[in-house]
Amino acid sequence: MLGNPQAKGEAMLHSDPNIDGHRQIWTAKAARALFDQPLMDLLFQAQTVHRQHFDPNRVQLSRLLSIKTGGCPEDCSYCSQSSRHDSGLSASKLMEVQRVLAEARRARDAGATRYCMGAAWRSPKARDMPQIVAMIEGVKALGMETCMTLGMLDADQSAQLAEAGLDYYNHNIDTSEAHYPNVITTRTFAERIDTLEAVRQAGIKVCSGGILGLGEGRQDRVDMLVTLANLPSPPDSVPINMLIPVEGTPLENAAPVDPIEFVRMIATARIMMPQSHVRLSAGRTAMSDEMQAMCFFAGANSIFVGDTLLTKDNPEEESDMRLFAKLGLQPMVAHEHAPDEARRAALLADDPAIPILR
Numbered sequence: 001m002l003g004n005p006q007a008k009g010e011a012m013l014h015s016d017p018n019i020d021g022h023r024q025i026w027t028a029k030a031a032r033a034l035f036d037q038p039l040m041d042l043l044f045q046a047q048t049v050h051r052q053h054f055d056p057n058r059v060q061l062s063r064l065l066s067i068k069t070g071g072c073p074e075d076c077s078y079c080s081q082s083s084r085h086d087s088g089l090s091a092s093k094l095m096e097v098q099r100v101l102a103e104a105r106r107a108r109d110a111g112a113t114r115y116c117m118g119a120a121w122r123s124p125k126a127r128d129m130p131q132i133v134a135m136i137e138g139v140k141a142l143g144m145e146t147c148m149t150l151g152m153l154d155a156d157q158s159a160q161l162a163e164a165g166l167d168y169y170n171h172n173i174d175t176s177e178a179h180y181p182n183v184i185t186t187r188t189f190a191e192r193i194d195t196l197e198a199v200r201q202a203g204i205k206v207c208s209g210g211i212l213g214l215g216e217g218r219q220d221r222v223d224m225l226v227t228l229a230n231l232p233s234p235p236d237s238v239p240i241n242m243l244i245p246v247e248g249t250p251l252e253n254a255a256p257v258d259p260i261e262f263v264r265m266i267a268t269a270r271i272m273m274p275q276s277h278v279r280l281s282a283g284r285t286a287m288s289d290e291m292q293a294m295c296f297f298a299g300a301n302s303i304f305v306g307d308t309l310l311t312k313d314n315p316e317e318e319s320d321m322r323l324f325a326k327l328g329l330q331p332m333v334a335h336e337h338a339p340d341e342a343r344r345a346a347l348l349a350d351d352p353a354i355p356i357l358r
C-alpha cells in the first residue's frame with residue numbers, strides 16, 4: 001500500500017460522511033492524521049474527493065464590495081478596518097443602494113455569479129436594515145446570488161435577511177477556539193458560533209472559514225477545520241485566507257505562511273467538507289501561479305475576483321483570466337453550484353480509485 005497506511009486508514013473512515021448515508025463527526029486526531037499525510041497522498045485523496053462532487057475544471061467567481069468601510073469597534077488583530085488600530089484607513093458611511101446596484105451590475109456583466117457585500121460592523125443596527133434589505137433585493141433582481149457579511153446577527157436580523165432573499169451569510173471563525181483569544185478579545189468564539197447557528201436556522205447558507213498566518217500552529221489549523229466540519233451542517237462555502245499583514249495592526253510583522261502548508265490546509269478542508277465550495281480567498285496577490293494551481297488541484301473551487309478585496313489588493317481580473325486559460329479552468333455559471341448527484345453516482349460506480357475512500 002502506498003503512503004502512510006495509518007493516516008490513510010483514519011482518513012478513510014471519515015472521508016465522506018454522505019457516501020454511506022450518514023454523517024461522521026470528525027475527531028481532531030483523525031483530521032490531524034489527514035493533514036499530516038505525505039503531500040502526494042493528501043493531494044491525491046483531495047482531488048479524488050473533489051471529482052466526486054464537483055467539476056474539477058470549474059471555479060466559482062464571487063465579487064466582493066465593501067459597503068461600509070473602517071471604523072469598526074472590534075479589535076481583530078489582523079484587520080485594517082478596526083478603529084483600535086492605526087492603519088490609516090478612514091471610515092466611510094453605509095453606501096447608497098443605487099451605487100451598490102450599479103457596481104453589482106458591472107460585476108455581473110464581467111462574469112461574477114455571486115455578489116458579496118461587506119460592512120465593518122460589530123453587528124447591524126435596526127436603522128440600517130431597510131437599506132441592507134434593499135441591496136439584497138436589488139442584487140437578486142439582477143440575477144446574482146447574494147452574500148453579506150455584517151458582523152454578529154441575532155435570530156430576528158437573520159430572519160429579516162432571509163426574508164429579503166439573502167443566499168449566503170459570511171461570518172468567519174478565523175482560527176481555532178484555543179488560539180482565538182490571542183487574535184480577538186471583543187467578541188468570543190462562542191458568539192461567532194451563535195451567529196452561524198442563527199443564520200442556519202433562518203435558512204440562509206453559511207459561508208465560514210478562517211485565516212492562516214495569525215501566529216497559529218498546525219493543530220490550530222486542524223482544530224478550526226474540525227469546528228467547521230462538525231457544525232450542524234458544514235458551511236456551504238469555506239473561505240481559506242492567507243494573512244496580508246497590514247501596517248499599523250498588531251499582526252503587521254506576522255511570519256509568512258509556508259505555501260505548502262497552505263495547500264495542505266486547502267486539501268484537508270476539501271476532504272473534510274466534500275460538498276462545500278472551498279474558497280481561495282484573501283492573500284492571492286502573494287501567491288504564484290504555481291501555488292494557486294496547486295490550491296485548485298487540492299480542491300479550491302471558488303475565488304474572489306476584482307482589483308480589491310474590501311481594503312486589500314486582489315489580483316487583477318486579466319491576470320486571473322490568463323491563469324484560468326493556462327490551467328484550462330472555466331468560471332462556473334450561475335446556479336451550477338450544487339454538487340451534481342448524478343455525476344457523483346456515476347463516478348462512484350465507475351472510478352476504481354473511489355472505493356478506497358468509502
Ligand code: SF4
Pocket residue numbers: 072073074075076079080081082119120121122151
Ligand atoms: S474583521 Fe470585521 S469585525 Fe473584525 S475589525 Fe475587521 S471589520 Fe471589524
